[in-house]
Structures are given as structure tokens and as C-alpha cells.
Amino acid sequence: MDTQQPQFPRKYFIIEQVDQGLYDWALCEYFNMLRYLQKTNAKLVFTNSSYFEDTTSDENEDYQKNYQQLQEEHEKRGGNMIIELKDKIGKYIQNQEKLEFDDEKKNEKISIPFKKVILLDMRAEKELQPSDLEDYDAFVFGGILGDHPPKDRTKELRNEGFELRKLTKIQMSTDTAVLASKIIMYDKVKLEDIPFVEEPEIEKKDQKGKITESCQMEGFTYVSAQYDPENSVFVNDPSLRNEPLMHPKIKNELLFVDFDFS
């Protein structure tokens, strides 16, 4: 079943897998991206997808299971959104003139003028605008689990020479950056009109509702849970205003596990 809507022109949201190994956290973010882009007619392109695996790591079996889960979720959503490209994005750029790759499932060659590609980068000077959807064809994001203070792991992508656009001054998780871009360009809501929750404090509760742990997302901003991704609207529920829109597994479980993503 093809659940994509044809009313929007075909665009490409490109996620360069920078971390080696498909971590649980990244998997949740990629699930979210499938959800957020479902009705946009956009393709979700993973470059450097060979990094979904790490054959030198003891965790590789977990990464492979996560990859399988990503494929299953994709199939559930129609199986028509993801394009996987094994190499880093630089390999698909021809002389800074074109970005070219194959959509193998469709047996189609995609060729995008290089000047029609934007990299989302918090260090850019210009802010992403609603009209950028009409003016550009592809939007690149670092598939990077963030760190605070940010280590600028987006730099390698910036060095490719893309046109740059920023969102908020403060860092977002990659799925949040995809969502904010979707809201700006598809829902035509300006950045300053999107309700964000800055550095939210997330509480873990036991079965009796007692707070057992809490964790502050220092240095990160999230779209408020007032946004309803299925219907592309903000609901007027004040109780949701300060709730961040996050994958439930991240919010309830992964946030309370110690990771080192460096």
C-alpha cells in the first residue's frame, strides 16, 4: 500500500549516518522521521548506510536487529519512503554540480542540481524559510546523536559546500530538526511561531506515579507535544505545552541509561 500523498512535489530528506552502528536511540529517531514525513511525499534517504553496522563491535548483533526493525517499520508505513545509499554523501556529488544516486526499488536515477541542496546546520547564518520548499529539492541532516556542548560533528558535511540553513540557535536532536523543517516548509509555520520546549526536564515515574529519576536535556530544544504529527496541527491543550515531542522509548527508557556517543 502506498500511503504517501501526491499533493506535495517530491523532495529528499537526506540523513548521513555519522555514528557507527544503529543505536536504539537513533532507531527511535528514524521511526519518528518516518512518522513525521509520512504525508509529505518526501523520500527519506540514508547515506553512509554501511555504518548501520559495525562488524568490529560486540554490539553488532543489536545493530543488525535494529536495522531489521527499521525495515519492518518502513514496510508497515507502505515501504516506499526509504532509499539507502551505502557511501557517504560526498561520493554522490559530481563536481559540486549534481547530487546523483539511484532509487534501486524504483529503478530510477535521481539527479539534483547541487545548488538545490540545503544542509541544516545550527551554525548557518540564514534561517530555514517556508519558501525553501519551493526553491530547494533536498535537505541534508547529520544522523548524529547529539552531545553537549556540541562537538560540531556536522562539520564534515558543511565542508562539502552545501547551501546552509539554521533552525534554532540551540541544538536539536536530528528527528526534531527534521520535524521543525517539516513544520516550517510543509505546514508553512515560521520558526518563531513554533512552540519549542527548551532544555526539558524529563521525569521517570514508577507504577504508583512516584518520580524515581529525572534527567534534564541540557543544551537541547524540542517541539512541544502540542504538535500532532498525524494531522499537522497544534492542539490547544495547555497541559502539553511544556511536554517535548520525543519517541516514548527515548523518554521513558533510553534517557535514563548512560551512553557515550563520542
Ligand SMILES: C[S@@+](CC[C@H](N)C(=O)[O-])C[C@H]1O[C@@H](n2cnc3c(N)ncnc32)[C@H](O)[C@@H]1O
Ligand atoms: C544532534 S544534531 C548534531 C549536532 C552535533 N552535536 C554538532 O555539533 O554538529 C544532528 C543534526 O541535526 C541538525 N540540527 C540540529 N540542530 C539544528 C539547528 N538548531 N539548526 C539546524 N540544524 C540542526 C543538523 O543537521 C545536525 O547535523
